[in-house]
Amino acid sequence: MSAILPPSERLWWKHPLDRVEGTWIVIALVWCLVMFAMMVGWHIYGKQNLSTETYKTTREMFSAKAQAVVDKYTVRTETDKQIPVVHPPAGGDVYLIGRLWDWWPIIEFEKGKTYRLHLTSMDYNHGFSLQPVNINIQVVPGYEHVVTMTPNQSGTFSIVCNEYCGIGHHNMLGRIYVK
Numbered sequence: 001m002s003a004i005l006p007p008s009e010r011l012w013w014k015h016p017l018d019r020v021e022g023t024w025i026v027i028a029l030v031w032c033l034v035m036f037a038m039m040v041g042w043h044i045y046g047k048q049n050l051s052t053e054t055y056k057t058t059r060e061m062f063s064a065k066a067q068a069v070v071d072k073y074t075v076r077t078e079t080d081k082q083i084p085v086v087h088p089p090a091g092g093d094v095y096l097i098g099r100l101w102d103w104w105p106i107i108e109f110e111k112g113k114t115y116r117l118h119l120t121s122m123d124y125n126h127g128f129s130l131q132p133v134n135i136n137i138q139v140v141p142g143y144e145h146v147v148t149m150t151p152n153q154s155g156t157f158s159i160v161c162n163e164y165c166g167i168g169h170h171n172m173l174g175r176i177y178v179k
């Protein structure tokens, strides 16, 4: 049969369901349900998909809060770009800005203390990927994502952008120290 000609049987679609076809539909449906349950299960047991709070924000509001924390809690600067290293008090809020193409500022946490890390983007979608622990958060302009975190291992952690954002994407790196 060619697609140019009309179908030879007028009700070509009205056949009884073939057993193989039916079996595949059931398999696909069951698999959808399994995958859906996995999303919920992985959130609870996998401990990798974080529970973040999300609020609407603007660039101006977020930058003002980020700048206030940087002014108050900067302990030193690093690299020839003079990136501030912010050491917020335990239980405090700290703001991280993603933009073309860096994460600003550098943050220093203390192990075992809890912090609220606020994230936003100043321009396009970026991806906050904390290495090597593989914590991933979408960073979306216009929204403030808040992650409550208690670092349980000390060391130097890299923030890698994992959402393609243009020519400098591969250079969009940041840093979190845990002491």
Ligand code: CUA
Pocket: 099, 101, 125, 126, 127, 161, 162, 163, 164, 165, 166, 169, 170, 172
């Ligand atoms: Cu920011 Cu890729």
